[in-house]
Amino acid sequence: MAREPKLDATAVAAGSSQSMWDKITTWASEHKAVVYTIAGITLVATAAGVFYYVNNAPKAEAGADESAAAAKRKAKKDRRKPKKDADNKAEEESKSS
Numbered sequence: 303m304a305r306e307p308k309l310d311a312t313a314v315a316a317g318s319s320q321s322m323w324d325k326i327t328t329w330a331s332e333h334k335a336v337v338y339t340i341a342g343i344t345l346v347a348t349a350a351g352v353f354y355y356v357n358n359a360p361k362a363e364a365g366a367d368e369s370a371a372a373a374k375r376k377a378k379k380d381r382r383k384p385k386k387d388a389d390n391k392a393e394e395e396s397k398s399s
Contacts (some may be wrong), residue, residue, distance in 0.1 A: 318327070330337050
């Protein structure tokens with residue numbers, strides 16, 4: 303004959319009246335080491351993922367900012383160059399006269 307499994311009276315009585323949340327919180331309170339281990343691993347994995355994502359972000363955006371700034375400086379220099387050339391030419395003419 304097969305032996306009948308032993309049933310814990312508290313588990314049977316509590317099983318029918320507990321909600322899913324109650325079951326989860328009961329399990330978590332009984333297995334705190336497992337819960338803390340899972341939370342720690344999740345936290346470390348998330349931090350590693352953020353670190354990886356930030357360090358491997360495309361550098362093109364930073365280069366675009368630098369090239370835009372360089373283009374702006376060049377345009378400003380080009381605008382000033384004709385005025386400077388005109389001033390130098392006027393000085394030379396006044397000295398030669």
